[in-house]
Amino acid sequence: MMKFGVVVFPGSNCDADCLHVLKNVLGQPAEYIWHKYDSVVGFDCIVLPGGFSYGDYLRPGAIARFSPVMEAVIEFANNGGLVLGICNGFQVLLEAGLLPGAMRRNDSLQFRCHDTDLKVENTETPFTILCEPGQVLKIPVAHGDGNYYCDPATLKALNKNNQIVFRYCNQQGDVVAAANPNGSVDNIAGICNQNGNVLGMMPHPERCAEKILGNDASMILLNSVLAYWQRKVH
Amino acid sequence: MTNSNEYSLQPGVWREMGLTDAEYEKIKEIIGREPNYVEVGIFAVMWSEHCSYKTSRPLLKLFPTTGSHVLQGPGENAGIVDIGDGQAVVFKIESHNHPTAIEPYQGAATGVGGILRDVFTMGARPIALLNSLRFGYLDNARTRFLFSGAVEGIAAYGNCMGVPTVGGEVYFAPGYQENPLVNAMCVGLIKHQDIKKGIATGVGNPVMVVGARTGRDGIHGATFASEELSEDSVERRPAVQVGDPFMEKLLLEACLEVIKSGHVVGIQDMGAAGLTSSSCEMASRAGTGIEMDLLRVPRREEGMTAYELMLSESQERMLVVVKPDAVVKVKAIFDKWDLEAVVVGKVTGDGMLRLTEGDKIVAEMPAKALTEEAPLYERPYSEPEDLKAVQALALASIPQPEDYNQILLQLLAAPNIASKEWVYRQYDHMVGINTVVRPGSDATVLRVKGTAKGIAITTDCNARYCYLDPYTGGMIAVAEAARNLVCSGAKPLAITNCLNFGNPEKPAIMWQFRRAVQGISEACRQLNTPVTGGNVSFYNETKDTAIYPTPVIGMVGLVEDLTRHCTQDFKNNGDIIILVGVNQEELGGSEYLRVVHAMEAAGKPPALDIALEKKVQQAVLRAIKKGLIKSAHDCSEGGLAVALAESCIAGNIGGEIALPASVWQGIRLDALLFGETQSRIIITSAANHTDQLLQDLVELAVPFTRLGTVGGTNFEINLLDPESKIINLPVAKLKNEWREAIACLMK
Numbered sequence: 003m004m005k006f007g008v009v010v011f012p013g014s015n016c017d018a019d020c021l022h023v024l025k026n027v028l029g030q031p032a033e034y035i036w037h038k039y040d041s042v043v044g045f046d047c048i049v050l051p052g053g054f055s056y057g058d059y060l061r062p063g064a065i066a067r068f069s070p071v072m073e074a075v076i077e078f079a080n081n082g083g084l085v086l087g088i089c090n091g092f093q094v095l096l097e098a099g100l101l102p103g104a105m106r107r108n109d110s111l112q113f114r115c116h117d118t119d120l121k122v123e124n125t126e127t128p129f130t131i132l133c134e135p136g137q138v139l140k141i142p143v144a145h146g147d148g149n150y151y152c153d154p155a156t157l158k159a160l161n162k163n164n165q166i167v168f169r170y171c172n173q174q175g176d177v178v179a180a181a182n183p184n185g186s187v188d189n190i191a192g193i194c195n196q197n198g199n200v201l202g203m204m205p206h207p208e209r210c211a212e213k214i215l216g217n218d219a220s221m222i223l224l225n226s227v228l229a230y231w232q233r234k235v236h
Numbered sequence: 237m238t239n240s241n242e243y244s245l246q247p248g249v250w251r252e253m254g255l256t257d258a259e260y261e262k263i264k265e266i267i268g269r270e271p272n273y274v275e276v277g278i279f280a281v282m283w284s285e286h287c288s289y290k291t292s293r294p295l296l297k298l299f300p301t302t303g304s305h306v307l308q309g310p311g312e313n314a315g316i317v318d319i320g321d322g323q324a325v326v327f328k329i330e331s332h333n334h335p336t337a338i339e340p341y342q343g344a345a346t347g348v349g350g351i352l353r354d355v356f357t358m359g360a361r362p363i364a365l366l367n368s369l370r371f372g373y374l375d376n377a378r379t380r381f382l383f384s385g386a387v388e389g390i391a392a393y394g395n396c397m398g399v400p401t402v403g404g405e406v407y408f409a410p411g412y413q414e415n416p417l418v419n420a421m422c423v424g425l426i427k428h429q430d431i432k433k434g435i436a437t438g439v440g441n442p443v444m445v446v447g448a449r450t451g452r453d454g455i456h457g458a459t460f461a462s463e464e465l466s467e468d469s470v471e472r473r474p475a476v477q478v479g480d481p482f483m484e485k486l487l488l489e490a491c492l493e494v495i496k497s498g499h500v501v502g503i504q505d506m507g508a509a510g511l512t513s514s515s516c517e518m519a520s521r522a523g524t525g526i527e528m529d530l531l532r533v534p535r536r537e538e539g540m541t542a543y544e545l546m547l548s549e550s551q552e553r554m555l556v557v558v559k560p561d562a563v564v565k566v567k568a569i570f571d572k573w574d575l576e577a578v579v580v581g582k583v584t585g586d587g588m589l590r591l592t593e594g595d596k597i598v599a600e601m602p603a604k605a606l607t608e609e610a611p612l613y614e615r616p617y618s619e620p621e622d623l624k625a626v627q628a629l630a631l632a633s634i635p636q637p638e639d640y641n642q643i644l645l646q647l648l649a650a651p652n653i654a655s656k657e658w659v660y661r662q663y664d665h666m667v668g669i670n671t672v673v674r675p676g677s678d679a680t681v682l683r684v685k686g687t688a689k690g691i692a693i694t695t696d697c698n699a700r701y702c703y704l705d706p707y708t709g710g711m712i713a714v715a716e717a718a719r720n721l722v723c724s725g726a727k728p729l730a731i732t733n734c735l736n737f738g739n740p741e742k743p744a745i746m747w748q749f750r751r752a753v754q755g756i757s758e759a760c761r762q763l764n765t766p767v768t769g770g771n772v773s774f775y776n777e778t779k780d781t782a783i784y785p786t787p788v789i790g791m792v793g794l795v796e797d798l799t800r801h802c803t804q805d806f807k808n809n810g811d812i813i814i815l816v817g818v819n820q821e822e823l824g825g826s827e828y829l830r831v832v833h834a835m836e837a838a839g840k841p842p843a844l845d846i847a848l849e850k851k852v853q854q855a856v857l858r859a860i861k862k863g864l865i866k867s868a869h870d871c872s873e874g875g876l877a878v879a880l881a882e883s884c885i886a887g888n889i890g891g892e893i894a895l896p897a898s899v900w901q902g903i904r905l906d907a908l909l910f911g912e913t914q915s916r917i918i919i920t921s922a923a924n925h926t927d928q929l930l931q932d933l934v935e936l937a938v939p940f941t942r943l944g945t946v947g948g949t950n951f952e953i954n955l956l957d958p959e960s961k962i963i964n965l966p967v968a969k970l971k972n973e974w975r976e977a978i979a980c981l982m983k
Contacts (some may be wrong), residue, residue, distance in 0.1 A: 038898065112388070115661055209666050
């Protein structure tokens with residue numbers, strides 16, 4: 003068994019969705035971690051869920067990263083602990099400096115909620131080891147600030163270190179501008195840190211893990227985490 | 237009683253507050269003296285049309301409100317219906333029209349905020365939002381500003397709250413150009429034992445104000461909602477509230493936590509008329525009184541008067557009556573969420589609403605005088621003088637089209653029919669991970685986690701029908717809502733309604749209101765969907781032009797077994813397409829007449845045979861439950877051809893429709909294809925289930941016609957002769973026209 007912790011910031015609103023999928027679909031022990039706690043000891047993977055932490059009235063994630071729990075999360079990540087930031091959680095990871103780059107408003111200047119196709123660009127992270135290289139996963143987005151940006155030097159480094167995990171693509175797997183829902187640099191949908199133990203992604207895997215919702219494409223990501231963990235433990 | 241000079245009353249000031257001289261005399265009689273400024277202000281807002289329903293109440297009594305599954309009917313913050321297993325659904329719809337007309341973003345956003353509070357104040361967790369929108373045509377720049385602002389405001393509030401906006405409707409008609417409608421509906425889920433009500437019981441119990449601080453925003457919002465819009469209305473912008481969805485998210489979590497803790501006696505949201513309505517309504521329902529020291533109310537700025545504090549409509553606030561020993565524990569829960577919770581007074585036994593500033597009494601009046609004893613008006617009504625002329629429609633003078641392909645494309649691109657994706661892609665419609673059937677279908681379906689059940693929800697109203705015949709239009713709104721739920725595999729349970737009308741002081745408007753209420757009542761009785769609450773919005777007029785009468789129906793239904801829910805999209809090659817119901821030659825009030833013949837509203841709306849409607853609905857629901865149906869879609873705006881095309885578009889698959897002579901003989905072809913005859917549902921079934929399905933329909937004596945077969949990449953209609961193709965178009969082309977139309981208009 004693998005113990006998951008789902009951080010709850012004021013304004014998190016995908017926390018319950020993540021907990022449901024981890025507990026009731028993946029069948030693993032999972033608990034909420036209140037943002038005022040200063041420890042994440044005892045957890046094997048930390049999830050920073052989507053939502054509007056502190057209302058996103060400043061830059062998304064800019065205030066949440068000062069929550070007491072974030073110091074513990076940073077320490078956990080730096081010691082190799084698995085951290086997954088989804089949507090607002092990704093934004094918090096950027097603001098906390100665990101991942102490089104920044105988020106801008108969607109180029110449409112509108113919130114966007116719909117399915118996107120993602121090309122798995124790196125199958126060596128703990129979150130993607132069961133995926134085939136270039137596999138296309140249909141996972142929905144729901145955000146107003148998902149327009150990922152980094153400077154050319156950082157983008158070069160991301161590419162060189164194989165840190166780009168997901169890119170928006172069409173159904174055939176071609177990375178084309180028309181498939182990009184927000185204008186992000188190089189169609190980036192998700193990136194990891196150099197060690198691969200911290201993943202930030204704008205699309206919501208917790209929303210497509212059950213057949214009743216018409217799509218369980220993200221189970222391969224969740225099962226990857228479990229498979230990685232079992233290999234590590236044994 | 238010490239009447240402070242600060243609040244002394246200038247003669248006639250009550251008229252500026254919206255009270256008549258007679259109403260002012262009645263206030264004097266009730267309290268036995270001259271009221272002061274604060275008291276008149278409180279009476280004025282509570283006796284406004286918006287809060288008192290003084291015009292509508294006598295007619296609203298016509299609604300059927302009871303049923304074996306109704307746990308809470310009208311009179312509370314929201315209605316409640318049982319869905320089995322000790323669970324219930326809490327739901328309500330409310331208007332935010334006038335604020336949206338002058339400040340669309342905040343106007344629409346705070347409409348969403350208000351309806352959310354109505355649902356979570358009952359102890360329910362909101363699981364879905366819907367919005368019924370009406371705007372002028374999009375060729376007007378200001379309309380585009382209002383429309384995009386309202387959609388953005390709705391998105392901003394709902395998305396931040398993490399409550400999915402899963403459906404609703406959008407219509408465009410000229411009457412809404414200056415007076416758009418935004419009706420927000422919220423649905424929540426609750427266990428029976430967690431239900432809380434807005435009652436202030438227990439003499440001596442502490443009364444607390446929780447959530448946001450009170451500011452000077454939204455003062456007179458309820459009064460503003462009770463007058464016609466005019467060129468001066470922009471000056472009312474300070475009457476529009478400003479929303480803070482993050483604050484509301486904290487308030488939601490804190491309120492649900494405090495309700496679960498068992499410390500709460502009663503709780504109510506501060507909506508229209510803020511502190512005033514919440515306090516006197518809670519006391520009135522319990523037969524008690526409430527005393528509050530206004531100096532203790534947390535405020536955003538210094539120097540606020542008693543009048544301002546009582547009439548402020550600052551958002552994200554609640555009034556909570558708690559158990560006497562629970563104040564510290566309640567404060568601790570709100571503190572966890574970084575929210576204020578302050579004791580401002582107590583429940584009393586004398587039935588009075590008494591307001592003090594420290595030791596000084598600033599207002600004192602019987603709570604019931606503000607609520608139950610508000611004036612009632614039986615206003616005169618008479619049929620609009622021009623109605624008969626409007627209803628007259630000489631079909632023979634309307635030429636039939638030559639190119640039906642062109643007409644179909646034109647209709648699919650008409651904003652009232654075209655895809656509303658431009659709207660709902662801005663709404664997070666998936667958060668909560670319950671959305672089984674997404675927006676764009678006949679009804680949205682949500683799962684209930686941990687059970688096999690689902691909840692289906694829809695809002696419906698064809699206001700053009702209501703304008704042409706409010707009785708029939710009202711009935712159709714209910715029937716269509718039920719039909720939409722049935723198409724998704726749900727049994728309709730109950731409705732909430734939002735009745736948007738013009739100025740009821742005009743007899744023609746009052747007649748429309750009366751007839752619509754009668755029609756809705758009759759349909760609800762027949763379809764066994766009682767009314768559990770709702771909202772009336774009058775004075776939707778500008779420059780003497782009223783909106784179409786728009787009684788929006790919000791309906792919820794139960795899908796007993798989610799594995800047997802149904803959607804509108806055609807599924808597989810070879811599936812058989814069947815029309816359940818009967819075609820009639822009815823073009824009155826149709827979208828076809830408007831789009832193709834530029835007749836905005838003409839003729840009589842389609843007739844509704846409620847007995848046939850019931851039979852059609854029962855037969856289709858039974859067949860879905862038996863697993864005999866692969867898709868179901870009701871025929872509404874655009875008629876048979878548009879409904880068939882929509883099922884092709886949704887399924888990305890073609891269909892060949894071969895109409896037998898029995899269908900097209902004796903009926904104009906344009907009426908057959910685009911007329912909006914009611915009580916028709918298009919279903920498909922796998923070829924090996926069709927015999928069983930048709931046999932069942934025969935047994936139930938439900939009329940049906942076999943129309944054709946699903947398959948290919950084209951949508952084709954012929955008269956039982958492939959050589960006589962009336963319509964033959966690639967589905968991809970139909971989809972493109974239908975999908976891009978509104979986005980193009982908004983560029």
